[in-house]
Amino acid sequence: MNIRISSASNPTFPSTAITLSHHLNSSPQLLGLLRAPSWKPPKAHPYSRLCAAYGLLVEVRQPLSGGGADGTAADAAASLRSADGGSSGTREACTAFYLTDTGVMLQESHPAQMKWLALMLGLPGHYVSRGYLYDNVKQGRMGFEAAFGSDWYSYVAQHPLESTAFDKAMTATSAAAAQSVALGYDFSRHGTVMDVGGGQGMLMTAILHHHPGVRAGYVLELPDVVARARSMGQRGLERLQYIEGDFFQPFPIAANCLVMRLVLHDWPDEEAAAVLRHARAALVRGVPGCRLVVVEAVLPELVGPGEVDAATLQQLEFDMGMMLMTTGRERTLGEWKALFASAGFRLDQLLKPEGSKLPIMVLEVLEVLESGPQDPKQQ
Numbered sequence: 001m002n003i004r005i006s007s008a009s010n011p012t013f014p015s016t017a018i019t020l021s022h023h024l025n026s027s028p029q030l031l032g033l034l035r036a037p038s039w040k041p042p043k044a045h046p047y048s049r050l051c052a053a054y055g056l057l058v059e060v061r062q063p064l065s066g067g068g069a070d071g072t073a074a075d076a077a078a079s080l081r082s083a084d085g086g087s088s089g090t091r092e093a094c095t096a097f098y099l100t101d102t103g104v105m106l107q108e109s110h111p112a113q114m115k116w117l118a119l120m121l122g123l124p125g126h127y128v129s130r131g132y133l134y135d136n137v138k139q140g141r142m143g144f145e146a147a148f149g150s151d152w153y154s155y156v157a158q159h160p161l162e163s164t165a166f167d168k169a170m171t172a173t174s175a176a177a178a179q180s181v182a183l184g185y186d187f188s189r190h191g192t193v194m195d196v197g198g199g200q201g202m203l204m205t206a207i208l209h210h211h212p213g214v215r216a217g218y219v220l221e222l223p224d225v226v227a228r229a230r231s232m233g234q235r236g237l238e239r240l241q242y243i244e245g246d247f248f249q250p251f252p253i254a255a256n257c258l259v260m261r262l263v264l265h266d267w268p269d270e271e272a273a274a275v276l277r278h279a280r281a282a283l284v285r286g287v288p289g290c291r292l293v294v295v296e297a298v299l300p301e302l303v304g305p306g307e308v309d310a311a312t313l314q315q316l317e318f319d320m321g322m323m324l325m326t327t328g329r330e331r332t333l334g335e336w337k338a339l340f341a342s343a344g345f346r347l348d349q350l351l352k353p354e355g356s357k358l359p360i361m362v363l364e365v366l367e368v369l370e371s372g373p374q375d376p377k378q379q
């Protein structure tokens with residue numbers, strides 16, 4: 001199943017799609033946009049057809065007569081007809097829209113929780129800065145800052161709906177990837193693992209689940225994110241611990257293995273290197289085999305016409321999104337290696353886990369530091 005919504009061409013397309021799929025909750029299968037008694041948006045028809053073109057809905061021309069009470073198209077059409085007394089539309093046929101398997105993914109109850117990703121892309125924090133693309137390209141002025149006068153993380157701390165959508169979107173995309181990352185690298189080699197900027201702890205939960213030998217898993221996050229994660233419960237794992245911190249400061253605790261997923265791409269080289277240097281200091285001193293595991297997109301070195309697949313195209317779109325929303329960027333393998341070297345790391349392994357769009361880069365420390373924070377469990 002392939003869900004592809006172009007927020008670049010129409011930024012509020014996804015959030016409108018959520019509203020639409022929400023209305024389908026109360027009327028299973030049928031989207032009675034044109035004549036549903038409870039919801040009659042006047043301009044819904046072109047939008048629904050576009051949704052059909054994107055594969056979220058299917059448009060069906062169906063007769064108004066017949067049909068049993070079994071939730072089928074004919075049944076739904078019959079109930080619409082009785083709801084408006086049969087007064088609107090033709091008596092012979094109507095157009096009905098049904099959710100496809102992809103459209104169903106936008107519903108609140110769907111386990112993939114894609115609703116939050118779509119909602120996030122349709123909220124002002126994401127789409128307004130796209131209007132500043134020209135300023136961004138021509139003057140190098142970050143679109144988000146031009147639009148809102150602050151950086152993204154300060155903004156979401158002040159906007160509860162956007163922070164909720166962002167946390168849940170990250171969790172939803174992490175949930176899809178967590179399993180393949182957790183199985184894609186042998187974390188059981190390490191006694192303690194810390195996910196730096198680990199959001200709500202979805203990836204760490206998967207790592208602890210698949211590697212019982214890891215005795216403690218830490219999630220280092222900003223205080224407001226930790227507060228939200230704690231309010232959602234500890235995911236039933238005693239070995240999981242949230243640590244409040246700022247990865248631009250020395251980390252409060254150490255671990256044998258650090259993970260960073262989609263963290264470094266938020267920052268330009270100088271800041272990313274600063275985070276990496278703190279990470280290196282936090283890898284437990286003297287433990288052989290300590291590793292930093294970075295999960296990020298790797299862009300092709302050169303892009304020629306017609307040479308990119310859908311996944312690469314998406315990464316190039318993300319790269320533009322990073323430019324607009326942050327001061328960060330996606331990187332090629334050469335750029336990653338240079339960044340790692342500047343902070344005292346060397347690429348040890350490049351893994352491509354099954355089922356994950358993002359590769360895993362396993363880094364080793366180039367030289368062991370003289371001093372660094374100790375693993376509290378080893379003191």
Ligand SMILES: C[S@@+](CC[C@H](N)C(=O)[O-])C[C@H]1O[C@@H](n2cnc3c(N)ncnc32)[C@H](O)[C@@H]1O
Nearest residue numbers: 170174197198199221222225245246247261262
């Ligand atoms: C793009 S999200 C990635 C989240 C998670 N790793 C994932 O893969 O879903 C970046 C994360 O970095 C966290 N973050 C941003 N600035 C931070 C800082 N200064 N210290 C600690 N965490 C920070 C954010 O709260 C956010 O959860």
